[in-house]
Amino acid sequence: MSVDKSLRILIVEDEILIALELESLLQDMGHDVVGVAASSGEALDLGQDLKPDLAFVDIHLADGPTGVDVARHLASQLDVTVLFMTANAKRIPEDFAGARGVISKPYTERGVREALAYVLAEQGCDSERSRTMTFVPFGRASREDSSSAS
Template identity: 75%
Template sequence: MSKLKPLRILIVEDEFLIALELESLLQEAGHEVVGIAASSDEAVALGRELSPDLAFVDIHLADGLTGIDVARELSDRHHVTVLFMTANAKRIPEDFAGARGVIAKPYTERGVKEALAYVTAERDEDASNTDWATFIPFDAKSAEDSSSKLS
């Protein structure tokens, strides 16, 4: 990993094995997983208590299609950078619910690493013009293309 400060990451995923695999991948990349939540209430509570830098949020959680609400809450109220991880990107609202990007499930190690690189990159022209292969950042340029890339 680079000399950048490790991120404190919250995983919001109701499939336990997926959450553990992601946790391992994030730790191997040098980041700290501060918690794992399977429901919206648990995710919001952990976000408030732990103040993570980043949250990977699945849209469909144990209590239904609540990941969008979690993303809005974490982003708007707790100033957490949110990335969606979902098999159904069509459910992401047009305003992205405060999220900064999406990784399509089934995710790959490359997709997660690209997402981490995006989050930690300096917000310069080179970073915003990178052609991401498996991670779709949400910005004005990519908003139009995100649906077609993940369909």
């Protein structure tokens, strides 16, 4: 996948091997990983200092299930696009805490690529939107889809 725009990305993940693997994947895709945080405090400090375009946020961090609070702060206070990465989507609140979607863990390269394509499309950088079982976007389109399926 060639990217027309390189995103500045913050990874909020307490499992170091997952964080390093994701960092490598994102860099291979042409994006700039500006930081990796394992706790909510680190994530909030890095978000404030580094002003990322996008943050991948795990819900359960080194200091507990604080990822939802991190997502809410990054999205509302710092205008960062947030994507959750979690094995337990049931912990995501109904308001999505400001996040734009979720990637199921264990994540796949395809799921990450599709999530990035979605974010870039929302920002007007790409004309194609993707939706799969590995990445589920939040927002108007997904709510309309679910209400019409009922």
